[in-house]
Amino acid sequence: MDSMSQKVRKAVFPAAGLGTRFLPATKASPKEMLCLVDKPLIQYGVEEAVNSGIQNVIIVTGRGKSSMEDHFDVSYELEQLLASKKKTEMRRLVRAISELAEISYIRQKEALGLGHAVHRAKDLVGNESFAVVLSDDIIASKTPCIQQLVDVHDTYGASVLALMEVPKDQISAYGVVEAEPVEDSARPDSLFRIRNMVEKPKAEDAPSNLAIIGRYVLTSDIFASVESIEPGAGGEIQLTDAMKHMMQNRPIYGLKFEGKRYDAGDKAGFLKATVEFALERQDLGPQFREYLKGLAL
Secondary structure: OHHHHHOOOOOEOOOOOOHHHOOOOOOOOOOOOOOOOOOOOOHHHHHHOOOOOOOOEEEOOOOOOOEEEEEHHHOOHHHHHHHHHHOHHHHHHHHHHOOOEEEEEEOOOOOOOOHHHHHHHHHHOOOEEEEEOOEEEEOOOOOOOOHHHHHHHHHOOOEEEEEOOOHHHHHHEEEEEEEEEOOOOOOOOOEEEEEEEEOOOOHHOOOEEEEEEEEEEEHHHHHHHOOOOOHHHHHHHHHHHHHHHHHHOOOEEEEEEEOEEEOOOOOHHHHHHHHHHHHHHOOOOOHHHHHHHOOOO
């Protein structure tokens, strides 16, 4: 069946990176397992996918990432211990993690780029459209960001990227799009057809202030495009290059999503997310807010 005629049921999580920006914390623990308040980063992404109607999660892992598999697996010993201590709610929380979704794992044996990581999931995805989630990007939104992209895909039958306006002095850290607005009454001033993508341009060379962030819905054509391109800098196969190749034959849209994105792959961004997510918690927010007020800043 044509991938464009199907609902998006699967999400790919590239998670084989070394997380060097968080050393020494990531020397023996995956970056994706760093906790934002009391949940690992990757769990936020999986929950967003599930809340967007995703049924199957495919995590592309590497060496030393087994704790992610353990986290989403059943922990009978822990559940029995919690049950024996009458900690019913805590046991429910632990069990719920293992029941979030059907999760599969596949290895990326070498760090050969994001495009290569996505391609590793080809056999598990098959001829379907699918989401790609970078768990470094934590997005707080009323409607899950992936759901917003899926809605566009369902309307236009095409790949969709999440876009965000970025200040000029930060634009060189992102992939940036050249795009034209699309008239869409359901998404006024938010939907674009992408004409080109530029990876980390200088501020004066950037085609716009719209940057690509870590949420995608892609048609299965992306796999053939990954196979058609040459490796780029450092011998890596870039997803951006594959999308540019795919754009020669298929339209790609960009959606300026509703919500707030935190770059949890950056130490400062991780700390900001921690503070803001803690303040939103009913069980932590009031006490934490009072603590912050007392700091001599």
